[in-house]
Amino acid sequence: MLTRGHSWVNCSRDQGRGDSVTKLSTFAACLLALCLPLAAAAATRTLRVVGDNNYPPYLFIGPDGKPQGYAVDEWKLWESKTGIKVELTATNWADAQQRLRSGQADVIDMIFRTPERAATLDFTRPFATVTTGIYADRNLTGIADASGLRGFVVGVQRGDACVERLHRAGVSSLREYIGYSAIIDAARRGDIRIFCMDRSPAEYYLYRLHAQEDFVKAFDFYSDRFRRGVRKGDAATLALVDQGMARITPQERERLHDKWMGQGVDLTGYAQRFKAAASALALVGVLLLAWVYSLRRAVGKRTRDLRFLTQYDPLTSLPNRHLLLDRINHALGQPGIALSVLLIDLDNFKRINDRFGHPVADELLKQVADRLRALADPGDTVARLGGDDFVLTLRSVDVVQVTALAELARQAVARGLVIGGEEVFLSASVGVSLYPGDGETGVALLKNADTAMSRAKQNGRNAISFYRASQSAQASHFVTMGTAIRHALQRGEFELHYQPQHCLRSGRIMGVEALLRWRRGGELVSPCEFIPCAEELGLIEALGEWVLGTACQQLALWRAAGASTLRMAVNLSARQLASPGLVAAVQSALARAQLPGDLLELEITESALVGTEAEVVTTLEAIRALGVHIAIDDFGTGYSSLAYLRRLPVTVVKIDKSFLEGAPEDPAAAEVIGAIVAMAHALNLTVVAEGVETERQAALLGEIGCDLAQGWFYAPAMPPAQIADALIPSPPENKNAAARPRPHDGATGT
Template identity: 40%
Template sequence: MTFDVQARSFLSTSLAPRRLPGRRLQAATAGLSWQFLRRHSRWSIYALLLLVIGASIALSVVMESTVGDIRHRTEQFAANNAPDGASLEDNSVGAQMMDAANDVVRITRLVHLFDLLAVLTAGFMIYHIRARLRTESQLAHQADHDPLTGLAHRRSFERRLRQLPAHAHTVVLGTIDRFERVVGGFGHAFGDRMMQDVAERIRVCAESFGAEVYRLDGANIAILFRTAQSHPSFEEALNALQMQMRTPFISERHEVVSSLSLGYAEYPRHGAEAARLLKNADAALQAARQSGGDALVGYSEDLNAQADLRLDLEAHLRHAVERGELELHYQPQQSLSSNRLVGFEALVRWRRNGELIPPDKFIPLAEETGLIIGIGEWILYEACLQGQLWKRITGNDLTMAVNISPRQFNHPGFFDMVQRALSDTGIAPHNLELEITEGVMMDNVQRSIELLCKLRGLGLKLSIDDFGTGYSSLAYLKRFPITKLKIDQSFIRELRPQSEDAAIVQAVIGLGHNLGVEVIAEGVETPEQREWLRQWSCDEVQGYLYGRPRPANATPQELFALAA
């Protein structure tokens, strides 16, 4: 074998085995698939990246060692096989071998460069895969969660409910009481902040009892307990939730105290299917809301019948005005100092199929559904027309008091509607008195003051209805341009001297007179109650002692003689 052939054979056998590690590394790097990385945690991906970098460094060390070994063996081989007396540089074959060795060095450096590029490519790929994983995770979270509160939403709740194993669990539906009035009074931004705060309170409290919280829509939430309602922790959890809501929410110098109405149904006792369970829990929630809010009601069989009755009432109430089914009854109000008739309060009644439906059965329903706007306008017009009619017939200057509902008072067109009623009916403004509850005024104090001042500017009388049952601040009370305080009948019903009710009544009378306004007591039924109120300098009274509410055509004519 010639020297040239021997040299080529030597180079071939020396270099061939060393090429494989670089190729295997590149193949391994290229084989990192999206599916593989997606199934592994971030720490697995970081470990894989470190492994690739470590393998590249190890390969570089091996290749450098191999290059040095090849150069040394090449020089020895050329020196041992060169003609006598010839230097390595003078030997053409030796020179070729040295060139080949230098080529190996250049190839090795290229391999290093490719390895470096492979590492950078792997790092770049892993970075973007992690970014994509994060994006997918965020999109998945957004698809299943409410963006405002971060709670899982309705679809997540319904899906979770269907996936629950067949053992006892309880579905609780809740709503934040008066939330719409808060939003109407303070704006949507304030309402959003309040919703975020309330949702966080509920979430932390519920999760401490192992429950899951979902936001369904608006002010409605769902809580899923994996225990039966009879479990001790269930009652404890709901009590804790209600206590959380009693902490005031404060933002931008506004303070709002809200409450939570809750209704619940238990699987499988109240429904073996998700749809039935939700329907029954909702029936319980509606019962809690109808009771005045801040209540907890469990499902029972009669609730569905009540819900069906409400739906029937709502359907017929929508057409009650146009069908002429609503009518006003009038209850007299009398001055204690002169015993003269001073006015009437107009009270709405609904006569359906010849039967009178009590106001507490349909007024809350009208308020909830918004029907109170149209009904309230009808009441105001009818009361003004009747007041004008009585004034023309009798010549008496009587006051007509009309109750204004919360939804009416907060309606943007309320002031304009009152102006139209005065203009269309011709009633003198000082003969019309609007009764508004203190709770409504306190929902948005600044707006209430501005609206009341505009109404007072028309010449109307303004009364705070059911005074003492709400939470009005005395600091704000003096800023309201009111003309009368109306003591709630709950303080009059069991009125006795030296009782707590007596102390409250005397305090309200003194407060009203110090503010320069009149005071009227409602619910007076006995002569003794009348005399005590007279002794305490109450200005006016109203109640069964003087007459029950009656239609205009049934009002005794002798009453008007008392006004003369």
């Protein structure tokens, strides 16, 4: 047909019929272009379409177990217009996309076009605009945009475009579910408190699952337009779908819309009939509507107020005893739950009431409530029982963690409070009960926490008491240690010792590791005793900044004395790594000491990197951008994941001392060390071995290619004055292992 048309055009010049023949040729070509896709598809006889099976009103599974919805009826119309059979499969959204990618389907319906999908799919013209929202537990406030989602676990449907959007917004803690109803079920169980969902199915399932009172839309995340997609390059199917949909008339689409999205009420005839009556009653109607509206608002407000008062304290807006017990009992119903209840009572609060009066004292209670609220994790509860009694719950029964929270609560109350223009100081007594040892119900746990709080008051107030005496003794030691650490920071009782790191090829000292010591009353306190306490009580940031600054200043002094290439290694705790001010602290320490970044090395334990959040990765990359080296400490004692070695800006791997035990006599130990060294070198990483205690261990490390080593074979950790001679003039000759000092407790580098 194209050949015939072409010959007609050529002949037209001789026969004088150019205009009419050209028009005929053009019409024929257009007709052919329209008909070819339909004809080609008709030969296949079936178009395989897939879609999401839980997306009302477009496509969902009806009571009879069959697909129904707007899309079902629309594809039936398409089928009647084209004469091509449609095989519509409704399945979960992730499976629908997989079917298209694997060739089990030709078209996927109701899909957003995203940059990631555009790499493998082509799309039709858009046909509907959809809004996607972030929904949250009604009691969870303060989430207004995507930045507020960081730190929360967000529920998403597997395969949703919302996953890509959240990742681009920096939200990485996602939990995927097979469908929207599964998300809401998980939220009602308390597995998640925030989820991402398109508006139409959200409204449908929240109502159907009786959860509309439990969750609210925090904000509209984004809007996008539905399209239909085909595999990349399948232009024929794409044209076929668009042409078939174009044949559906506006009237047919209006009927579909009325059926599935609701019908408008046509009052045209009635409007003519009652026009006169409506005009006469217009003023009365307006007044009546205004009265009804105001009445409904008053009733609605009163209903909300009553509902609020049944569950919340009207003064502080904290949960009351009723809601607290409900939440505790709900938590206790979850398998494997660990729960502590902390009852906080303000000491001598009656004196505040007597002196300032109740209105002013109420303002003080609000300030206390705000401070306690700031201490609670998202999954825990802060409540007011009445009077000056507050409750904190914690999903842990570890005595150290619980004591740390109780101590933070005590300190929060003890900070000066301003009321009536005057600063006042309070103290608090805290009683603690643990599930299940101190009670198996919310009522029992509260009762026993109150008993423990009364004991704290009997012992002099301003104290922490557990329901069981043995736990109170542990808590007392922990709190005493915390107070001592604060005083030690103020009095300058901390000091740094330095352990050299030797190059196994040249024998030279290439670096030192700074190790924290506490000289208390003339004796050194083991870091194992005070570091965990400092971490739990939030003192590790201040302590860590002091270590970082002191180590950099000491390195600057050694550089001025001639040790120009020496590198300083400083340990970071997991809490320091999560601190938002870490990068600024590193910059400040380097600037004050006037040190180049490549002479500083920050050591992070392997366990601190497991499940690393995006914020931590960003922090490490920012530190590495300063030139500072990143070392994985105690490598091999945790998950030993190659993933984070490749993904994170790591430059050094430190082999834990436990691998050297038994070496070189144990061939297996030597093989493991060799494998770690080979793996690290393959990734272009420097390898440091810790805990070297014998000459044979040092020789083995040299043979297998380890770069640096430290341990008692070379030298213990020493104060700056003792190690200076070794660092500045020249490295000392290796001595016989038998002549070296031995550790009194087997420790190396702690």
